[in-house]
Amino acid sequence: MVTLDQVEAMIQSELPDAFVKVEDLGGGDHLQAIVVSSAFEGQTLVKQHQMVYKAVKEAMATEAIHALALKTYTPQGWEKVNQAA
Template sequence: MTALTSDSLKDIIQKRLEADLVQVEDMSGGCGQAFAVIIVTSKFQGKNKLARHRLVNNELRDEIAAIHAFTQKGYTPQEWSDLGGKI
């Protein structure tokens, strides 16, 4: 697997989770070893925080294994809108 970048990780998440919005921040200073992500997708509807994390972790198993740190926040489109986010 080639080294992940913010853009490549964003593309992967958007495709696999059918996300309406993905924000990826490289927390490692550009070396691609630590990422913080925000994911907005209707696939989170009816799922609690743990179930959302498991869904993301399952979909990104190989990518997460290849990096040092991965933090995530997941919202449904309605939750994101309620927080003032725009899609």
């Protein structure tokens, strides 16, 4: 099993400017991550998710992470989400 802090660090190693928040959805291996990065600008949602999955590829291959739900945002997109809330 991998800790939430370790998953955050994996994602930040691939996307150094990212704000990352990882939550356990149950069992320690079903996780959700919110990732905000300027690297997502101009990228499709699929490409954004691929960028994050690249960072956690090894943990997913060993099934330390069984499932990872993603919510990815550019900084401007994140600002809009927070203003609406």
